[in-house]
Amino acid sequence: MANSKQPVFIAFQANNDTLPIIDAISEDNPNAVVTEMPAMVKIDCPGRLVIKRESIEEKMGREFNLQELQINLISLSGEIDEDDDEFTLFWNE
Amino acid sequence: MTKAKKLSLKQNYTMLTKGLDWEPSYQKKEDIFPQLSFEGIKIHNWDNWEDPFRLTIDAYWKYQGEKEKKLYAIIDAFQQNNGQFNVTDARYIQALKIFINAVVGLEYSAWRGFTRLGRELGDASPRIATQMQAIDEMRHATTQTHAISHYNRFFEGMGNAPYQYDHAWYLSIPKSFFDDACSAGPFEFIVAISFAFEYVLTNLVFMPWMSGAAYNGDMSTVSFGFSAQSDEARHMTLGLEVIKFLLEQDPDNVAIVQKWIDKWFWRAYRVLSLVATMMDYMLPKRVMSWDEAWTIYYEENGGALFADLARYGIKPPRNAEVTIKEKGRLSHEMWSIFYANRDVVGFPLWLPSQEEMAWFSEKYPDTFDKYYRPRFEYWQELEDLGTPYTNSTLPQLCQVCQWPCLFTEADDPTEFVHRETEFDGEIFHFCSDGCHQIFEDEPKKYIQAWLPVHQIYMGNCLLPDADPSSPDFNPMAEAIRYMGIKPGVDGGLFKDHSDAKNWEKWTERPANIHQGASTDFVRKTSSQNSK
Numbered sequence: 001m002a003n004s005k006q007p008v009f010i011a012f013q014a015n016n017d018t019l020p021i022i023d024a025i026s027e028d029n030p031n032a033v034v035t036e037m038p039a040m041v042k043i044d045c046p047g048r049l050v051i052k053r054e055s056i057e058e059k060m061g062r063e064f065n066l067q068e069l070q071i072n073l074i075s076l077s078g079e080i081d082e083d084d085d086e087f088t089l090f091w092n093e
Numbered sequence: 094m095t096k097a098k099k100l101s102l103k104q105n106y107t108m109l110t111k112g113l114d115w116e117p118s119y120q121k122k123e124d125i126f127p128q129l130s131f132e133g134i135k136i137h138n139w140d141n142w143e144d145p146f147r148l149t150i151d152a153y154w155k156y157q158g159e160k161e162k163k164l165y166a167i168i169d170a171f172q173q174n175n176g177q178f179n180v181t182d183a184r185y186i187q188a189l190k191i192f193i194n195a196v197v198g199l200e201y202s203a204w205r206g207f208t209r210l211g212r213e214l215g216d217a218s219p220r221i222a223t224q225m226q227a228i229d230e231m232r233h234a235t236t237q238t239h240a241i242s243h244y245n246r247f248f249e250g251m252g253n254a255p256y257q258y259d260h261a262w263y264l265s266i267p268k269s270f271f272d273d274a275c276s277a278g279p280f281e282f283i284v285a286i287s288f289a290f291e292y293v294l295t296n297l298v299f300m301p302w303m304s305g306a307a308y309n310g311d312m313s314t315v316s317f318g319f320s321a322q323s324d325e326a327r328h329m330t331l332g333l334e335v336i337k338f339l340l341e342q343d344p345d346n347v348a349i350v351q352k353w354i355d356k357w358f359w360r361a362y363r364v365l366s367l368v369a370t371m372m373d374y375m376l377p378k379r380v381m382s383w384d385e386a387w388t389i390y391y392e393e394n395g396g397a398l399f400a401d402l403a404r405y406g407i408k409p410p411r412n413a414e415v416t417i418k419e420k421g422r423l424s425h426e427m428w429s430i431f432y433a434n435r436d437v438v439g440f441p442l443w444l445p446s447q448e449e450m451a452w453f454s455e456k457y458p459d460t461f462d463k464y465y466r467p468r469f470e471y472w473q474e475l476e477d478l479g480t481p482y483t484n485s486t487l488p489q490l491c492q493v494c495q496w497p498c499l500f501t502e503a504d505d506p507t508e509f510v511h512r513e514t515e516f517d518g519e520i521f522h523f524c525s526d527g528c529h530q531i532f533e534d535e536p537k538k539y540i541q542a543w544l545p546v547h548q549i550y551m552g553n554c555l556l557p558d559a560d561p562s563s564p565d566f567n568p569m570a571e572a573i574r575y576m577g578i579k580p581g582v583d584g585g586l587f588k589d590h591s592d593a594k595n596w597e598k599w600t601e602r603p604a605n606i607h608q609g610a611s612t613d614f615v616r617k618t619s620s621q622n623s624k
Contacts, residue, residue: 006397011300013319037380039307039315040300067102067148070156071163073323075296077394079401080145080330084102091401 004047004091008078011042018072020059021051028055040074049078051087106147110218111140128213132278135343139216142338146327153225157232157324164236164320171313172243181309181377183248183596183604184587187440188375189314190250191367193241194439195267196298197234198258200321202271204230206282213279222331223283229324236317243313247599248592250439250583257577260554262487262545263431263438266495269542270364274357276538280339281353287332289357289410290364293395295325298368301386305376333398340405347406356534358410359527363494366423370431373424373453374445377606382456387420412527418503421460425453429468430499433484437573439583441590444473446607464506481586487546491524493531493539498524516540545576 010025012018014036022041026032032045043049056064066087078089100108117125129136170176180186207227214220238254245251258264274285303318336354339346369383381389391413399409428442435442445453450469453461472482488497489511502508512523516536523529532539548554549568552561554575560566573580587593588611593604597612604611 004397004401006400007393008397009394037301037304039312040304040319042300067152067156070323070327071159073326074319075300075322075329076326077296077329077397079333082102082145082147091397093401093404 004093006091006093007044007046008049008076008089008091009042009044010049010051010076010089011040011074012069013072013074014039014041015072021056021069021072024055024059025049025051028052045089048088048090053085102147105149106144109149110144110221114217122215126213126215128279129215132280133349134280134339134346136215136339137342139218141341142216142218143334144218144222145330145334148225148327150221157229160320160323161232161236164316165239167316168240168243168313171316176311176313177244177247178596178600179310182602182606183592184375184443185309185311185377186244186248186592186596187250187587188371189241189244189311190440191371191375192237192314193245193251193254194257194261195264195367197237197241197254198264199267199271200230200234200237202268202275203227203286204234206271206275206286209275210279210283219335226287226324226328226331229321229328233317233321233324236320240313240317247595249579249590250592253577257439261439261576261578262490262549265543265545266367267364269495270360273360273538280349283332283335284339284350284353285357285360287328288336289354290361291325292329292332292398293358293391293410294361294365295322295329296390296394297365297386299325300390301381302368302372302376305372305378305380308378308380309376336402336407337405340402340407351407352534354407355411356531359412359525359531360494362416363496363524363528366427366496369424370427374428374449379452383424384420384456387416392417411530412525415503415525415527419500421457422464422501422506425457425461425465426499426501429465430488430497432472433482434488434497435584435586436483436580437487437569437576437578437584439576439578441583441585441587441592443587443605444469444476446605448607460506476586487549489522490544490546491528492521492542492544493528494524495542495544496524498522500524 012021018041022034022043025043026034028051029043029045029049032043032049035042035044051066051069053064053066066082066084069087076089078091081088081090123130177186204227207223207230211220211224211227214223241251258268274282274290277285299318299322303315303322306318307315336350339350372379372381372383372386395413396409399407428445431438432442432444450461450466454466475482488499490496491498498509498511500510502510510523510525512526512529513520514523514529514532515521517540519540521532521540523532545554549572554572555561556571556575559571559574561568561571570580578584582591587605588608594612596602596604597610597614601615603609603615609615
């Protein structure tokens with residue numbers, strides 16, 4: 001994977017379902033910047049942002065399918081690599 | 094009892110999309126997919142198409158169903174709580190008129206476009222992705238209609254959306270954009286819509302503007318906005334996948350794709366300029382300015398996208414630098430045009446308040462006080478004198494984007510852009526170099542454009558019961574009636590509009606938070622409160 005520093009982002013609806021998701025993302029991505037706007041939380045990160053199923057499950061205290069992200073997702077930017085364990089946003093260059 | 098191990102996401106998606114297609118034996122492939130070659134795009138191996146979301150049919154319905162339940166629960170709660178009266182003021186509601194009349198038609202056109210792709214593309218995997226997108230687009234058209242129809246019970250200008258989309262002069266801007274895309278080949282359509290429109294630009298509507306809707310108390314609109322954009326996240330990913338797929342298939346595709354990116358970025362930017370006005374002028378409480386939104390969503394996030402695509406030889410869109418030069422002017426120029434033409438639009442107009450002009454001075458330090466404040470202050474004087482400024486003629490429209498030629502030169506905000514060219518003995522007019530270049534590349538397509546102002550002057554915009562020979566025939570009033578706009582009801586000055594009066598009657602709060610009450614309904618309440 002290349003070392004792009006170009007920003008990727010993901011944005012979620014601001015609600016109780018997304019609190020643990022945003023917490024997990026912040027902990028797994030120390031460079032992520034969380035911006036709260038009315039009804040919306042946008043997470044920007046240079047180059048690469050990884051969302052880990054296990055971290056979210058730990059925060060939520062239940063099993064979590066990464067495809068559940070769709071329910072409270074607003075938008076995103078970056079190339080996507082998704083499997084059962086991780087949802088990654090990245091730029092190559 | 095043994096339970097079969099669950100398939101992984103990747104296995105599941107592969108089972109759905111690969112190896113299900115068959116090789117035709119008694120029909121030629123080019124007869125089954127007749128539109129795949131005329132655009133010059135070369136595809137060698139459809140198997141390389143990969144949808145990164147890997148959404149299978151069962152997951153699609155499951156998560157879309159959950160999104161719908163959430164959305165309709167919020168819409169129900171909003172309606173039961175009389176949420177339409179809890180938004181900031183009645184000016185905010187005017188933005189919803191643009192939404193129902195312009196955006197819903199776009200969603201419906203997108204459904205048409207993607208159902209066609211679900212038939213035409215050459216492999217199961219892109220056909221599945223585009224079919225899901227078609228269903229999404231229909232969902233957006235219906236949820237937006239459901240959410241806004243509640244407002245239609247109380248306010249003017251929202252009850253005739255499909256008709257207005259097809260007839261109103263300023264709605265030909267979005268309509269002609271999508272008709273232009275739908276009448277292109279399948280690869281151009283998907284680059285135009287999935288990439289240039291959705292990936293590069295729709296975040297501006299569905300993130301900062303929708304967040305602004307929430308900030309102004311409209312939980313119904315923000316919920317359909319965010320719910321739609323969550324589908325859009327998949328569409329954008331599809332758009333990026335399409336671009337990469339086309340560029341990787343054959344080096345000859347690069348120049349074709351670049352040309353489409355240049356064209357459709359400009360077309361989409363001109364359509365979305367409406368959002369600049371909606372953000373800066375129609376949200377009584379603001380989240381960010383158009384200038385700030387353009388910096389974040391185009392310059393930073395779009396910049397990252399084009400840096401990533403540079404490895405294929407793709408350059409940022411032609412004229413992108415013009416959009417950056419225009420960002421400090423766009424909303425002000427556009428609001429001026431709508432204000433001046435307010436008697437022929439479907440929503441009433443107002444001049445920005447002192448508070449709002451102070452905000453503009455802060456957000457637009459290089460442009461607002463120099464170019465626009467003096468104009469608005471002069472227009473305010475005229476309004477106060479009872480002789481408000483108004484345009485008495487219809488504006489010159491651009492042959493390509495169909496906006497009035499209202500934009501100023503990239504390097505001189507005091508000079509209107511006006512380009513023209515001659516083709517086949519006729520002169521055609523453009524609002525910008527971007528639109529002029531698009532015309533020059535495909536003149537035979539764009540000479541066919543149905544330009545509302547031209548059509549009005551040619552006498553083609555009359556309802557069957559209009560009688561041009563009658564002594565009291567008023568051509569302008571008849572043209573407005575043809576457009577589905579109610580003369581004397583829908584446009585005009587906001588303070589005189591029935592929405593403003595009804596708002597004060599029903600809510601006992603000012604229709605414009607910055608200008609105090611304009612009817613007795615509010616005064617009565619406040620004097621009672623002070624006793």
